[in-house]
Amino acid sequence: MIAQEQKPIEEILGYLEGKNNIVIVGCGGCATFYHTGDKKAVDGMADKLEKEGKKVTKIYMPFSMQVCETEKSGVFLNKKRKALEDCDAVLVMSCGDGVQVATEYIEEGMGLMKGVYPANNAIGLVGGGPTKFKETCLSCGMCELGKTAGICPLTSCGKGLMNGPCGGVRVDNKCEIDPEKDCAWVKIYERMEKLGELDKFLEMRAPHEWSKCKRPRLFEIEEPVNMMSAMIGAMPGFLTYTFSAKPKLGEKE
Amino acid sequence: MPGEVYSQLMKELVEGKYVFTGELEPEKAGDVKEPIEAARELVGLVTACNVTDNPQSFAYVNSLAAAYKIEKETGMECVYQLRCADRNRMALLSDVLGAGVLGIKNILALAGDHVSLGDTPDAKPVFDLDSTTLIYMIRKMVDEGKDLAGNDIHNPPKLHVGGAAAPGAAHLKAEVAKVKRKIKVGVEYLQTQVVYYPEILDKFFKELGKVDVPILVGIFPAKSFGAADFFDKYVAGVDVPPDYLKSLEATKEIKDKEKKKQEIDRINVEYFTSFLEYLKGTPAAGCHMMAVGYPRIIAPLKKVME
Ligand code: SF4
Numbered sequence: 001m002i003a004q005e006q007k008p009i010e011e012i013l014g015y016l017e018g019k020n021n022i023v024i025v026g027c028g029g030c031a032t033f034y035h036t037g038d039k040k041a042v043d044g045m046a047d048k049l050e051k052e053g054k055k056v057t058k059i060y061m062p063f064s065m066q067v068c069e070t071e072k073s074g075v076f077l078n079k080k081r082k083a084l085e086d087c088d089a090v091l092v093m094s095c096g097d098g099v100q101v102a103t104e105y106i107e108e109g110m111g112l113m114k115g116v117y118p119a120n121n122a123i124g125l126v127g128g129g130p131t132k133f134k135e136t137c138l139s140c141g142m143c144e145l146g147k148t149a150g151i152c153p154l155t156s157c158g159k160g161l162m163n164g165p166c167g168g169v170r171v172d173n174k175c176e177i178d179p180e181k182d183c184a185w186v187k188i189y190e191r192m193e194k195l196g197e198l199d200k201f202l203e204m205r206a207p208h209e210w211s212k213c214k215r216p217r218l219f220e221i222e223e224p225v226n227m228m229s230a231m232i233g234a235m236p237g238f239l240t241y242t243f244s245a246k247p248k249l250g251e252k253e
Numbered sequence: 254m255p256g257e258v259y260s261q262l263m264k265e266l267v268e269g270k271y272v273f274t275g276e277l278e279p280e281k282a283g284d285v286k287e288p289i290e291a292a293r294e295l296v297g298l299v300t301a302c303n304v305t306d307n308p309q310s311f312a313y314v315n316s317l318a319a320a321y322k323i324e325k326e327t328g329m330e331c332v333y334q335l336r337c338a339d340r341n342r343m344a345l346l347s348d349v350l351g352a353g354v355l356g357i358k359n360i361l362a363l364a365g366d367h368v369s370l371g372d373t374p375d376a377k378p379v380f381d382l383d384s385t386t387l388i389y390m391i392r393k394m395v396d397e398g399k400d401l402a403g404n405d406i407h408n409p410p411k412l413h414v415g416g417a418a419a420p421g422a423a424h425l426k427a428e429v430a431k432v433k434r435k436i437k438v439g440v441e442y443l444q445t446q447v448v449y450y451p452e453i454l455d456k457f458f459k460e461l462g463k464v465d466v467p468i469l470v471g472i473f474p475a476k477s478f479g480a481a482d483f484f485d486k487y488v489a490g491v492d493v494p495p496d497y498l499k500s501l502e503a504t505k506e507i508k509d510k511e512k513k514k515q516e517i518d519r520i521n522v523e524y525f526t527s528f529l530e531y532l533k534g535t536p537a538a539g540c541h542m543m544a545v546g547y548p549r550i551i552a553p554l555k556k557v558m559e
């Protein structure tokens with residue numbers, strides 16, 4: 001998921017200066033997980049803007065309706081076409097992807113020329129949960145995990161080194177850049193040691209192939225996901241998750 | 254060890270001579286007068302001087318320009334420090350070729366501190382290569398006349414590449430494995446991070462085992478309490494001994510400038526005499542004296558080794 005946090009309200013008000021009629025767009029995807037685009041977040045933002053004397057229209061996106069998928073979000077945006085036509089600006093409460101997808105859709109899909117502004121800062125592709133998350137992958141296009149005992153050298157190492165550790169590892173094996181974070185390369189060493197793969201550690205890993213990451217990357221799949229069967233297919237998983245005992249760390253199967 | 258020898262530093266290391274190197278720091282300025290002055294004082298005392306590249310990620314005069322100027326004006330051979338933090342592999346390659354053109358004979362290949370730690374924290378960190386792949390690239394350029402992509406280099410540069418090692422690293426095994434990796438890809442000499450405690454160095458040499466690559470051990474005679482304190486607080490993997498720090502701190506009380514200088518020199522000579530005596534009995538091939546801005550201490554310390 002794409003972790004995100006809300007921008008300082010002063011910054012948002014700066015973008016909206018002189019604009020009085022605002023449409024706020026929420027997001028039912030990652031932004032709902034991180035409370036930056038769910039109903040509560042949209043309501044909270046609306047309150048703040050109304051306090052500043054602005055007129056606000058809210059477009060909620062229900063759970064699993066992401067702004068970044070126009071097939072879904074387009075339906076909700078079109079429902080409020082009138083408000084979008086009349087507004088001075090649109091504030092999108094999603095990651096940067098959602099903001100841009102909405103910008104393009106409103107202009108090209110709906111034929112409306114509106115300023116679209118971000119409410120959040122996206123801070124990475126993260127894993128973990130339920131409350132603590134860690135950025136783990138840059139989506140670099142050429143996965144190196146097979147050479148590094150399953151720990152991403154580009155994301156988990158503060159410098160993104162392919163051949164660490166650097167000379168800056170702190171006592172307690174924390175990272176030079178941030179005493180809160182573990183040194184990824186010490187972890188890679190320790191995992192390789194336990195896996196009996198230290199010979200691999202001693203080999204030089206070639207410089208990363210950044211040619212695999214020519215931005216913006218375009219991507220196509222043959223068949224789009226069928227929402228109805230996906231929802232039905234999701235039910236057993238959802239029921240198991242909701243009603244089974246939750247696993248605890250260290251618990252045996 | 255290299256087949257051909259291009260620099261005085263490498264020549265002395267190959268001959269097995271006990272080698273001293275110094276350190277010069279270009280600053281945020283439109284000239285390199287200060288390091289040139291310091292280099293003049295060190296001519297004849299050290300074989301070569303490292304010229305730092307944006308140390309601690311403070312953006313200073315380009316180290317290649319500085320090294321060239323220092324060599325030209327003082328005759329002091331330089332070890333041009335080159336870090337991966339600020340340049341991608343193309344820029345690194347251009348700079349290495351540039352060094353060849355300017356007659357620089359030694360490079361020290363470093364990853365470099367993260368840019369967020371320095372005086373320009375919003376800069377985009379690069380780290381396209383790391384110290385190991387930079388060493389590999391330089392050896393490929395010099396030995397095979399090829400760049401990383403395999404393109405031919407016409408009239409390849411003739412220079413040596415060294416690397417760093419951190420004997421005081423928190424995770425010594427991982428650090429030593431990395432050093433061995435550097436040796437594997439062809440590093441020609443190693444300079445260590447500053448060491449104060451013999452036990453730390455002993456452990457490092459033991460973990461490393463016998464290697465063919467000459468190792469210069471770093472020491473840091475501090476010109477003031479502030480300099481030592483900075484090192485203690487901000488340089489990873491280095492603990493400055495509290496007694497040494499304390500005696501330097503006491504010199505802050507001395508009003509007379511000349512007397513203060515003398516006392517600081519006395520403390521350094523006393524502390525480092527025993528360390529250098531100890532160093533004679535280790536596999537170290539020499540000593541890298543990082544006495545930045547403190548060239549007058551080198552002569553008395555060198556005497557210890559004679
Ligand atoms: S190497 Fe790292 S950034 Fe690249 S795909 Fe793998 S996990 Fe993601």
Ligand code: SF4
Nearest residue numbers: 157166175176183184
């Ligand atoms: S301390 Fe470890 S994780 Fe941090 S930059 Fe250095 S090698 Fe990378």
